[in-house]
Amino acid sequence: MTRMGVAPDLSTLREAFSTLDVHDYGDVLQCMRCGFCLPTCPTYRTDGVETQSPRGRVAMIKAVVDGRMDPTEEFAEHMYHCLDCRNCHTVCPAGVKAGELVLEARHRIEEHRPQGAVKRFFLEYAVRDQRRLSRLLAPARFYRRTGIQTLVRKYDLLKAVSAGLSHLEAMMPDIPPRPLTETIPEEIPADGKEKGRVGFFLGCAMNLLYPEASRATAWLLSRAGYTVVIPRAQQCCGAPNIEEGERRVYREMAGHNVDLFLGKRVDFVVTDCAACGNELKSYGKLLSGRERSSRYGNVFSEKVRDVSEFLSRALGPEVPLGPLEEEVCFHDPCHLCHAQGITAPPRELLRRIPGLRLSEVPDAGQCCGSAGVYSITHADRSMKILAAKVEAIGKTGARTVVSSNPGCLLQLEYARRRFGTNWEVVHISQILRRSLARGEEKGGRE
Amino acid sequence: MTIELARKLEELLGKEKVLSSESDRLCYSYDATPLVSHLPEVVVRASTEEDVHAVLEAAAKEGATVTPRGSGTGLSGGSVPVNGGIVLLTTGMNRILDVDADDLSVTVEPGVITSDLHAAVEAKGLFYPPDPGSMKISTIGGNVAENSGGLRAMKYGITGDYVLALETYFVDGSKVRYGTKCVKDVAGYNLTKFLVGTEGTIGIFTKITLRLVPKPQSKKTILALYDDLLAAGRTVSAIVSRKVIPSTLELMDDVTIACVEEYAKIGLPRDAAALLLIETDGHPEVVREEGAKIEEACRENGARSVRMAKDAAESTELFTARRMALAALARVKPTTILEDITVPRPAIPEMMAAIREAAKKYSLRMGTFGHAGDGNLHPTCLTDERDKEEILRVEAAYDEIFRKAISLGGTISGEHGTGMAKSKYLPMMVGPKAVEVMARIKGVFDPQGRLNPGKIFRTEAR
Numbered sequence: 001m002t003r004m005g006v007a008p009d010l011s012t013l014r015e016a017f018s019t020l021d022v023h024d025y026g027d028v029l030q031c032m033r034c035g036f037c038l039p040t041c042p043t044y045r046t047d048g049v050e051t052q053s054p055r056g057r058v059a060m061i062k063a064v065v066d067g068r069m070d071p072t073e074e075f076a077e078h079m080y081h082c083l084d085c086r087n088c089h090t091v092c093p094a095g096v097k098a099g100e101l102v103l104e105a106r107h108r109i110e111e112h113r114p115q116g117a118v119k120r121f122f123l124e125y126a127v128r129d130q131r132r133l134s135r136l137l138a139p140a141r142f143y144r145r146t147g148i149q150t151l152v153r154k155y156d157l158l159k160a161v162s163a164g165l166s167h168l169e170a171m172m173p174d175i176p177p178r179p180l181t182e183t184i185p186e187e188i189p190a191d192g193k194e195k196g197r198v199g200f201f202l203g204c205a206m207n208l209l210y211p212e213a214s215r216a217t218a219w220l221l222s223r224a225g226y227t228v229v230i231p232r233a234q235q236c237c238g239a240p241n242i243e244e245g246e247r248r249v250y251r252e253m254a255g256h257n258v259d260l261f262l263g264k265r266v267d268f269v270v271t272d273c274a275a276c277g278n279e280l281k282s283y284g285k286l287l288s289g290r291e292r293s294s295r296y297g298n299v300f301s302e303k304v305r306d307v308s309e310f311l312s313r314a315l316g317p318e319v320p321l322g323p324l325e326e327e328v329c330f331h332d333p334c335h336l337c338h339a340q341g342i343t344a345p346p347r348e349l350l351r352r353i354p355g356l357r358l359s360e361v362p363d364a365g366q367c368c369g370s371a372g373v374y375s376i377t378h379a380d381r382s383m384k385i386l387a388a389k390v391e392a393i394g395k396t397g398a399r400t401v402v403s404s405n406p407g408c409l410l411q412l413e414y415a416r417r418r419f420g421t422n423w424e425v426v427h428i429s430q431i432l433r434r435s436l437a438r439g440e441e442k443g444g445r446e
Numbered sequence: 447m448t449i450e451l452a453r454k455l456e457e458l459l460g461k462e463k464v465l466s467s468e469s470d471r472l473c474y475s476y477d478a479t480p481l482v483s484h485l486p487e488v489v490v491r492a493s494t495e496e497d498v499h500a501v502l503e504a505a506a507k508e509g510a511t512v513t514p515r516g517s518g519t520g521l522s523g524g525s526v527p528v529n530g531g532i533v534l535l536t537t538g539m540n541r542i543l544d545v546d547a548d549d550l551s552v553t554v555e556p557g558v559i560t561s562d563l564h565a566a567v568e569a570k571g572l573f574y575p576p577d578p579g580s581m582k583i584s585t586i587g588g589n590v591a592e593n594s595g596g597l598r599a600m601k602y603g604i605t606g607d608y609v610l611a612l613e614t615y616f617v618d619g620s621k622v623r624y625g626t627k628c629v630k631d632v633a634g635y636n637l638t639k640f641l642v643g644t645e646g647t648i649g650i651f652t653k654i655t656l657r658l659v660p661k662p663q664s665k666k667t668i669l670a671l672y673d674d675l676l677a678a679g680r681t682v683s684a685i686v687s688r689k690v691i692p693s694t695l696e697l698m699d700d701v702t703i704a705c706v707e708e709y710a711k712i713g714l715p716r717d718a719a720a721l722l723l724i725e726t727d728g729h730p731e732v733v734r735e736e737g738a739k740i741e742e743a744c745r746e747n748g749a750r751s752v753r754m755a756k757d758a759a760e761s762t763e764l765f766t767a768r769r770m771a772l773a774a775l776a777r778v779k780p781t782t783i784l785e786d787i788t789v790p791r792p793a794i795p796e797m798m799a800a801i802r803e804a805a806k807k808y809s810l811r812m813g814t815f816g817h818a819g820d821g822n823l824h825p826t827c828l829t830d831e832r833d834k835e836e837i838l839r840v841e842a843a844y845d846e847i848f849r850k851a852i853s854l855g856g857t858i859s860g861e862h863g864t865g866m867a868k869s870k871y872l873p874m875m876v877g878p879k880a881v882e883v884m885a886r887i888k889g890v891f892d893p894q895g896r897l898n899p900g901k902i903f904r905t906e907a908r
Contacts, residue, residue, distance in 0.1 A: 029780035029831065034478045035519040039559070039583045048537060049465065049491070050473035050518070063472050074469055093773035094782065 013071040016108040017064045025065060031058045031096045037088040042367045043081055046384045051078055054088035054098035061105050071109065079105045081378065083371035083385075084243060086338035090365070099339075103242055110245030123246045127236035128253060133204055134179045141175050167379050171414050173209055180211035181232055188218055188228040195225035195314070199266035199303075201257070201280060203273030204236050205406035213409075213427035217272040217307050220432055224314040229264045237271075237279040242286075243372050254283050258300040269300065272307040272429055274333035274405035275372070278340050280304040306336060308404060308428055312345035315352075315432075322438025323355035324431070329398035330358065331389075331412065333405030334367050346404060346428055353435045359396040363388070370411035383418070386411060390419050404428045451508055451532070452488040458500050465489040474533045477518040477525045478580070480783050481831060482866055486513065486527040493538035495615075495652045501534055502619045502650075511896045512617065514646040516557065516585030520592060521784060522865030524645045528900035534650065536587050542566050543653070551610060551627045553655045556587025563656075573661040575602035578861065579772070587651050593643030595861030600819030601693045601727075602659075604861065606642040613653035614641055617897040627655060645863050646898040648891045665693065665727035666737040667761035670744040670752045671718045675699060677748035678720035679795030682818050684743040685724070686791065690736045694725035695819025696768050699798065702775060702813040702826075706767050709774040714767060718750065722818065723768045725761075771815045772826075778811065779828040785844055788822040789856030800850040801825045807846075808839040822860035849874070869904040 020028075033055055038044045043052040050056040060078055063069035079102050086099040126132050143149050149172075152158060158166035180202060198221050206214045221228045234257055241250040257280075261269050271277045281304045287297035315321075330346050337343045343365075350358050369375060369385030389412075393401060401412055401423050412425045452466035465474070466488045476483040487510070492498045505512045511531030518525050527533050540557035547570050554563060560581040567574050577596035578584055584594070590612070595604040611625025614637075624637035641648060672678040678697060685692065698706070698721040707714045714721070722744070726736040737754060744752045755761035776782040789797045798814060801823070805812035816823035825847060827840050848858045848871050858864075858871045873881050885903055888895075 026780055030776070032478065032480070032776055032782050033476055033518075035517055035580060035583050038517060049470070051465075051469050053473075056469075056473040059473055059476065060469055069468060069472055072468070074467055078469055094776035095773075 010070055010072070012112045013109065014064075014067065016112050017061075017071055017105075018067065020061075020065050020104070020108070027096055027101060028058060028062045028065065030094045031055065031062075031098075032094050033059070034093060036091050036093055037098065040087045040091050040365070042083055042085060042087070042369065042385050043381065045388070046381050052081055054082075054092075054096075057082060057102055058096060058098050061101055064105075076109050079109065081381075083334070083367050083369070083374050085334035085367040085371065087334065087365060087367065090338045090341075103245070106243075106245035107247055108245075111247075115246075119244065123241050123244060124249045127204065127238075127240060128249070129235065130179060130181050130202075130204065130207055130232075134182075134208060137175055137208060140172065141177065144172075144175065168376060170417060171375060171410070173410050173413060175209065176211050178211070179207045180214050181207055181230075183211070184215060184218060184230055186230055186232055188222050188230070190225050190227045191222045192225055194227055196227070196267040197265065198226040198228050198310075199261040199264055199269040200228050200230045201237070201261070201269050201271040201276055201304075202230060202234060203271060203276040203406065205410075206273045206276075210406055210409060210427060213430050214272055216427070216429040216433035217270070220307075220311060220315070220429055220436065221270060223319060223436060224311060224316075226268075226314065229266055231260050231264060233260055237276040239275045239279040240372060242279065247286075251287060254287055254297070258283060258287070258296050261303075262296055262300060266303065268305050268310060269303045270305050270307055270310045272404060272427065274306060274336035274340070275407065277304060277306040278335040281340060306340060306342055306345070306404070308336075308346040308349055309340075309342050311432070312348045315349070319436065320439035320443045321353050321432075321435045322440070322442055324353050324435050324438065325355045326400050327357050327359065327396075327398045328400040328402050328431070329361050329393060329396040330428075331361060331368065331393070331401055331403040331408055332365055333403055333408045334365075334371075336404060337365055346402070349428065349432060350402065353431070356435075359398055361392050362395055363392040366392070368408050368411045370407035372407060375411060375414075382411075386415055387419065390415050390421055393423065394421070398423060400424045400426060400431070402426055402428050402431055451510060454508070455488060455490055455501065455504060455532075458504055459490065459497055463491045463493070463497065465491070474515065474518075474535075475526070477515070477520045477523065479521050479523040479526065479865070479867055480781060481837075482523045482526050484526055484528045485530065486533040487530045489533045489535060491535045491538050495539075495613075498534065498536070498615050498650055498652055499619055499621070501532060502615060502617060505532055505896065506618060509894070509896070511899050513898050514587075514591070514650045516588030516591075517559075517580075517583045519580035519584045520588060520863065520865065521786065522592070522645075522859065522863040522867040524592060524863055524865040524898070524901060525588075526866060528866065531896075536650070537585060539587075539652065540585075545570055545572070546627070547572060549627050550658045550660075551655055552658055553653060554586055556585060556590075556651045556654060558586045560584050560586060560589055567658055568661055571661050572658040574608065574656060574658055576605045576608060586654055586656070590642055590651055590654055591644065591646045592863040593861075595817070595820070595822065597694045597696065597817060599817060599822070599861075600695055601691045606639065608657045609638055609642050609654065610657050611653075611655035612638050612641055612651050614649035614651055616649045617892045617894075621652075622649075623653075625655065643863070645865060645901050647888060647901055648897070650897075662693070662727035664730045664733050665725055665761070666733045667755040667764045668724045668737065668740055668744070668752065669764040669767070670722045670724070670749040671715065672720040672722070672748065673718065673750050674748060675720045675798055676795045678722050678818075679798065681722060681744050681747040681749065682794060683792055684747050685740055688739045688743055690726065690739050690743075692724050692736070692740065692819060693727040694723065695817070696723040696815070697721070697794075697818035697823075698723075698768065698771055698815040699813060701811070702771050702815045703767070705774040705778055705813055706770045709777055710766065710770045712766055712770075721767060722749075723764065768815070771813075775813045775826050775828060779830055781829045781831040783827040783829060783840060785825045785827070785847065786822070786859050786862040787825070787847060787851040787856060788820065788860035789851055789854045791818075791821050793854040793856065794818055794821060794823070797823060797851060797854060797856070801847055804843040804846045808843040810836070810839060810843055812843070817860075820860070821856065864902045866901060869902055872902065872904070
């Protein structure tokens with residue numbers, strides 16, 4: 001699948017890279033080329049070549065900035081081979097943020113070449129409103145509800161049209177009839193004495209595809225003693241825009257979200273999507289000195305917490321987690337463990353559930369290959385990465401795979417159809433809710 | 447030439463094994479050595495012995511140079527293709543062929559990752575001691591070519607001490623198998639010993655048999671802090687004179703300690719002048735006894751504090767400072783230049799003083815850490831490659847450091863190799879006659895100088 005429209009104009013692009021500012025260039029120079037990023041990079045693991053490694057990507061960017069290599073179409077493609085999993089950030093001894101450099105390179109490439117209509121429609125229009133996004137899913141809901149999907153899958157009808165389209169169709173998840181924003185109130189009072197006010201940032205994918213998981217999150221936040229504010233006017237966090245090099249609309253949406261949540265006078269902003277969490281935490285940095293809201297970007301970002309990060313502290317010992325006799329493992333979303341450095345809180349929470357047996361996935365911290373639209377744009381490699389993950393999870397003997405990012409949930413659920421895995425995939429809020437409900441049942445509450 | 451050579455190789459090996467685009471070539475123009483790089487014409491990914499043979503024959507026909515490469519983590523420029531030509535990747539040849547628990551040996555292909563080998567043999571209660579710093583990604587082929595060391599060298603030796611047999615292709619496409627699994631084997635010249643550490647200038651290994659030892663049953667870790675670097679140096683000798691050979695004996699100087707604390711905030715005193723990390727392994731009784739002797743040696747030689755780990759978790763904690771050393775230093779400035787001298791153990795204090803003096807004289811920020819147990823030190827310069835004037839001072843400082851190491855009976859490289867980085871100092875180190883002998887040997891195997899040219903032997907000005 002070609003993702004690039006028209007080839008970029010080389011001379012303007014060259015110029016664009018020559019101005020990579022001093023800070024970022026320092027980051028480029030910081031790379032010692034030690035190669036410590038190679039063994040954990042998912043694309044180096046699948047492809048085994050240097051161009052598919054963080055060290056190689058940094059080398060390419062440096063060569064383009066120095067004017068030793070042209071920012072050609074091949075270069076642009078290499079910048080899009082990266083899954084942005086940030087595993088390299090975790091392992092780099094010198095603190096090079098190769099993933100962020102790749103995003104900076106994408107930005108410079110996209111700023112200087114014409115953008116396709118579909119991409120513009122999505123990144124500049126659709127993501128700005130949850131209702132628009134929901135309406136876009138109407139045909140998919142229709143497709144499933146009418147049973148056309150059953151027919152298509154039964155007779156493999158799309159294979160004849162195109163293998164790519166067939167893959168896309170196969171990946172299609174269950175789409176709930178209504179997004180959460182349409183069924184949840186804008187404010188849920190704290191259960192018991194109010195400890196504070198929490199703004200709940202609803203990621204687009206969680207809202208549209210996993211409304212029940214996010215409903216569980218809101219319920220848990222309220223049980224933890226917080227008033228939960230869910231502003232309906234919230235827009236996309238902007239992660240898809242950043243991934244695709246788009247920053248104008250990104251800044252507008254970020255500014256909107258900052259104003260919206262700070263206006264609600266919340267103590268914290270909690271999200272149950274790891275990718276959103278990372279993006280929201282980056283507002284302070286990415287908005288700096290640019291928009292009216294910029295000075296509030298840092299204030300906002302400092303309030304942001306991932307759901308596990310928040311609940312591991314907020315759910316006190318008085319909250320009666322009930323027993324669940326299950327074998328589970330936790331799949332670390334890259335944007336949680338590498339981008340936000342959060343690995344202990346979800347495990348702490350799971351260990352608090354009586355009876356639950358938590359085992360570690362042998363390759364913990366490795367991407368599952370979902371990575372936003374990567375599973376569609378780079379389907380072959382994405383499937384290889386998923387296959388490795390399936391094998392690793394299989395070694396744990398877990399019957400339930402817990403995670404906390406919609407992309408990972410989709411990909412791991414797809415593993416069931418693709419590789420015939422028999423584990424159940426749940427969001428961490430769902431399993432916590434299950435346990436808490438069990439505990440309250442026993443305790444005679446409700 | 448580039449396109450033609452690439453096309454011929456593609457016909458021979460298939461398109462998927464040949465990389466020749468601009469970005470492919472760029473990404474194989476370097477290894478982990480600072481300041482050196484050169485674009486190859488084409489890169490070939492060998493996945494079998496036959497591929498290696500085919501590439502060498504094609505290169506011979508075309509008169510092309512061949513530079514073998516593993517994961518490219520070397521620190522002397524050993525896999526940088528200074529004359530262009532073909533880069534021959536052996537990372538695809540990564541099968542562990544046989545772990546022989548009855549005869550304590552393992553046979554592997556050259557592309558096996560060092561730590562994968564560790565895991566495979568340790569699963570059977572066996573142990574392959576060499577543990578170079580890059581072991582999570584370095585290849586055994588590269589380790590053998592560079593004769594890599596690591597943290598456990600003091601007690602267990604280095605890569606070359608474990609190589610039993612090698613299957614080697616020479617640049618003309620011919621192949622030699624030398625060595626057996628036998629401990630005693632004196633048939634003819636010992637070609638195995640000779641080939642180890644030849645840095646890819648004599649041949650390309652396609653099969654490697656390594657000696658294994660039983661995995662140590664237990665270990666004990668000790669961390670000692672000092673107010674005086676000389677006291678730490680004296681401790682090293684004091685441990686050895688108590689007839690204890692620790693499996694690890696690492697040293698960090700004040701600059702390194704301060705950088706580690708700045709970066710990781712693990713509670714090291716910022717005013718400490720030196721740190722020793724010591725580990726002993728073996729039978730639990732022996733380990734207990736040796737641990738006590740080490741502690742005593744530290745205390746009697748003026749350690750400000752001595753901490754002995756009670757369990758594996760605490761041992762890991764004590765290792766944190768040492769593990770963080772390179773990372774902490776590397777973050778300070780954009781360019782990190784890591785050097786690799788070795789001196790006899792008793793000369794460590796004098797060498798450390800000389801390093802400090804050179805850093806002061808040339809106004810450089812230099813932290814030193816290393817394997818004090820075997821005298822191998824890594825003076826690490828924190829600099830900025832854009833500052834050409836400072837880079838000249840860095841070179842001048844290292845020049846003095848190398849001379850001092852040689853004058854103390856030490857060497858210009860303990861474990862990184864000669865490569866491009868040290869070729870200038872080789873004649874000073876071993877004498878012109880020895881270099882001439884080496885050049886004659888090289889000439890026998892590779893008269894046209896097509897295998898990994900520009901390494902070890904200095905051709906012209908940099």
